[in-house]
Amino acid sequence: xxxxxxxxxxxxMSFDGRMSxxxxxxxxxxxxxxxxRTGAHDEMLFIIQHQTSELxxxxxxxxxxxxxxxxxxxxxxxxxxxxxxxxxxxxxxxSAWDVLRTMTPSEYTRFRDGLGQSSGFQSWQYRxxxxxxxxxxxxxxxxxxxxxxxxxxxxxxxxxxxxxxxxLRHLARSGLPVPEDVLSRDLRxxxxxxxxxxxxxxxxxxxxxxxxxxxxxxxxxxDFEDYFRRWRFNHVTTVERVIGFKRGTGGTSGxxxxxxxxxxxxxxxxxxxxxxx
Ligand code: HEM
Ligand SMILES: N[C@@H](CC(=O)c1ccccc1NC=O)C(=O)O
Numbered sequence: 001x002x003x004x005x006x007x008x009x010x011x012x013m014s015f016d017g018r019m020s021x022x023x024x025x026x027x028x029x030x031x032x033x034x035x036x037r038t039g040a041h042d043e044m045l046f047i048i049q050h051q052t053s054e055l056x057x058x059x060x061x062x063x064x065x066x067x068x069x070x071x072x073x074x075x076x077x078x079x080x081x082x083x084x085x086x087x088x089x090x091x092x093x094x095s096a097w098d099v100l101r102t103m104t105p106s107e108y109t110r111f112r113d114g115l116g117q118s119s120g121f122q123s124w125q126y127r128x129x130x131x132x133x134x135x136x137x138x139x140x141x142x143x144x145x146x147x148x149x150x151x152x153x154x155x156x157x158x159x160x161x162x163x164x165x166x167x168l169r170h171l172a173r174s175g176l177p178v179p180e181d182v183l184s185r186d187l188r189x190x191x192x193x194x195x196x197x198x199x200x201x202x203x204x205x206x207x208x209x210x211x212x213x214x215x216x217x218x219x220x221x222x223d224f225e226d227y228f229r230r231w232r233f234n235h236v237t238t239v240e241r242v243i244g245f246k247r248g249t250g251g252t253s254g255x256x257x258x259x260x261x262x263x264x265x266x267x268x269x270x271x272x273x274x275x276x277x
């Protein structure tokens with residue numbers, strides 16, 4: 001029996017002057033970006049885990065941006081699909097912790113010193129996601145001061161209405177009584193839970209059939225935050241498992257800092273209304 005040759009089935013085998021898989025996807029660029037600083041076996045895992053996370057975050061930002069635009073243009077239904085995709089991306093990021101968790105403290109210690117003061121705390125894409133959805137803490141701009149291009153991107157984001165701002169503007173346009181001070185708020189400031197906003201969401205949740213689109217939008221936001229919270233929880237648990245209560249390379253208290261971040265509520269009214277419904 002002769003070995004099967006896919007060329008006989010028409011497979012393209014010559015890429016001289018033609019765009020190939022690697023050309024289109026710039027595989028060489030991606031696969032040349034793992035510069036290990038130590039000889040530690042697990043450093044490759046650590047780098048790839050972060051690089052893949054950053055790629056998924058890139059897609060999440062692309063989707064969040066488009067979802068926000070769709071809501072602003074009154075096409076909320078189109079946004080639902082994108083928000084569902086963002087939740088799935090976070091599910092992907094959540095599953096990825098299972099791979100990193102196979103690294104023990106002994107293994108991490110072999111290359112941790114090589115990380116210097118670098119830390120996920122300095123991930124500008126992560127910060128951009130937080131800013132885009134509405135968690136706007138200006139103090140988080142500081143680690144990017146040495147990169148005017150990134151600072152400008154984060155600043156540009158702070159000048160725009162967040163995903164939550166756009167959702168509330170959408171409710172206002174559809175006739176719901178969103179308080180004026182919310183619609184004209186200083187966009188750069190952190191979101192503070194507002195009783196008037198909770199009252200509006202309560203109206204929606206008390207009569208879903210009457211406000212179906214707003215109801216669906218609300219549940220998509222809650223879904224997203226649910227997955228985001230799981231990411232934070234997986235992170236802090238992995239960190240405790242690997243470095244215990246050591247300070248972070250980024251200079252924070254480590255687990256204590258990350259536990260504090262677990263208290264962040266992106267869309268507080270959507271969670272609070274559940275108690276009063
Ligand atoms: C062994 C693995 C990991 C350890 C020990 C670890 C540890 C830490 C610590 C201690 C912090 C607090 C900041 C600091 O002082 O450094 C932090 C923040 C952060 N890490 Fe990790 N991390 C790990 C994996 C990851 C992975 C896989 C990602 C994915 C991109 C990530 C993303 C982040 C982000 C975005 C922050 C900032 C969180 C915030 O400000 O709310 N980390 N990490
Ligand atoms: N903050 C971590 C180091 C760390 O995890 C890290 C270092 C460089 C690039 C990304 C990282 N991931 C998340 O913080 C630590 O204190 O060990």
